[in-house]
Amino acid sequence: MKSFIKFFIEVFKSIYLLSLFNSGYSQESDFYSMENINFNSFEDRPIIKNIVENKTVRIIYLVPSDSIEKTDYTRGLQNTARHIQIWYYQQLGKTFALHDPIVEVYKTPHEGTWYSTNSNGNLFGQFWNNILVDGFALTGAQFNDPNSIFAFYIDAHPICGQCGGCGTSGVLAIGANDLRGIADQSWVTICPGETYEFKPCRFVGGLGHELGHAFGLPHPSGCESSDVDCDYSSIMWTGFYDYPNCYFSQTEKQSLLKNPFIQYDISDTDELFNCDKLLDNVTASIDNLRTDQNQIVFNYPNPFANSTTFYLNIQSKVRVSLAVYDLLGRKRVSLLDDELLAGKYSIPWDSGDLGVNIYIYKYCIGNKTVSKLAVKTR
Numbered sequence: 001m002k003s004f005i006k007f008f009i010e011v012f013k014s015i016y017l018l019s020l021f022n023s024g025y026s027q028e029s030d031f032y033s034m035e036n037i038n039f040n041s042f043e044d045r046p047i048i049k050n051i052v053e054n055k056t057v058r059i060i061y062l063v064p065s066d067s068i069e070k071t072d073y074t075r076g077l078q079n080t081a082r083h084i085q086i087w088y089y090q091q092l093g094k095t096f097a098l099h100d101p102i103v104e105v106y107k108t109p110h111e112g113t114w115y116s117t118n119s120n121g122n123l124f125g126q127f128w129n130n131i132l133v134d135g136f137a138l139t140g141a142q143f144n145d146p147n148s149i150f151a152f153y154i155d156a157h158p159i160c161g162q163c164g165g166c167g168t169s170g171v172l173a174i175g176a177n178d179l180r181g182i183a184d185q186s187w188v189t190i191c192p193g194e195t196y197e198f199k200p201c202r203f204v205g206g207l208g209h210e211l212g213h214a215f216g217l218p219h220p221s222g223c224e225s226s227d228v229d230c231d232y233s234s235i236m237w238t239g240f241y242d243y244p245n246c247y248f249s250q251t252e253k254q255s256l257l258k259n260p261f262i263q264y265d266i267s268d269t270d271e272l273f274n275c276d277k278l279l280d281n282v283t284a285s286i287d288n289l290r291t292d293q294n295q296i297v298f299n300y301p302n303p304f305a306n307s308t309t310f311y312l313n314i315q316s317k318v319r320v321s322l323a324v325y326d327l328l329g330r331k332r333v334s335l336l337d338d339e340l341l342a343g344k345y346s347i348p349w350d351s352g353d354l355g356v357n358i359y360i361y362k363y364c365i366g367n368k369t370v371s372k373l374a375v376k377t378r
Contacts, residue, residue: 055147055261056099057081057211060139061179062131062154064112069105070155072279076182076200077103077153079278083244084208088256089266091248096149096211096261108134112156112176127158128166131173140373143169149214149261151207153179160191165206167213174210178203182278198241201275205235205243212236215259217252244272299349299361303375310347310361314340322347322363324374332359351376 059081063069081102089095110118110130120129131154135141141150152173158164164175177187181203187196212235223230223237231249233239239246248256256262274280299308310322322336332354335347351359354376362371 055263056097057085057149057151057261058099058139058141059103060135060141060150060152061103061105062135062138062152062156063105063107064115064154064156065107065109066111067155070179070183072183073153073155073179074103074105076179076278079273080182080204080207080275081151083204083272083275083278084211086266086272087204087208087244088211088262089264090272092253092256092262094257094262095264095266097264099148104139106135106138108138108154110134112154115154115156116159116162123161124163125166127162127164127175128173131156132171135173141171143171145170149211151211151214155179157188157190164190165210167210169216170214172210172214174206178206181206184276184279199276200278201243202241204275204278205240205246208235208243209240212248212252212256215256215261217255220249220252244275299374302373303377304351305377306352307348307350308374310335310349312340312345312347312363314342314345314365316342318366320363320365322361324349325360325362326354327358327360 059077061069061074061077081098085095085098115130116127118126118130120126120133131152132141135150135152135154139150141148141152148170150171152171153175154173155176157176164177166173177190180186180188181198182200184200187194187198217236220231220234220237221227221229223232231237231239233242233246234249234252235243235246236248236252299310301308312320312322314320318340320336320338320340321334323334324332326332333349335349356376359374359376360371361374362369
């Protein structure tokens, strides 16, 4: 009964996503961070690992329509995410999982200045609100998503008085100065008189701070009112300026360890590398996060025009089934129903005369059943 209810929850989510695609976002978006991957060999493509019930932190790099992807930002974000993941583990003995690819890159439908100038709420929240308008539409994100924490970085600047870095309820959004910072570039002045000079480590700490808010942590008690008891060295207040030489308080640790996203162990990757040299370090493989679960990867391309391929990573002998359904719950095709040995598998699907729509593919690995979305476009 529970799996039946979860299945139809996905159906209703699909109807919402379909409305976004029909409004033009399927043509506006450009998820192109995977372009250079060789999909002819499954061994060459990234594998989603370390996903327990699909709970991951997703790093989303938004590129305004009048800008281009900067490879230093993409690489810097990868290492920023890995660094703060390891730091969380050192603080808590557990950490969060990262999505694969670690950084997802989307082209947005608006120019950079739109995010600070388009009227949307009060001045402080306007930049944040506009980022989420496009970020949610492009990725299907939502507040308090049970499976994903969404960390949006955008190559655009707020104006003075707007929040250039905010996080809450499973979502955070950060402006271009942090992208510049992790790439060891100079700070762009936002408010008159600013003369900031920061090292990249400060911006890794900034991600840790906003992730804390996304995980539900508030600022430390008394800090917003400048009480003498304020814990200034906590990463949740001003401690992130001195990252990695900061910490979570005991109260903050107790709260985080109850969070369903903080449940991962790290093997062979628990040493922090130099966060002031993010571009000089090779991103550690997320395969190093331990998991004993069989995992399906995903279908690529997605969205797709006529055909797509499903990729599976099976870690032990198990019964596997894979089928595609329409939004009314009717099975349109069964792609697999067999016992598989450990290994990596690719399963092509030619959608034939099925119409443009959002479809739900449901896979069963052993006694675990999961439903996900596959989008057929024109």
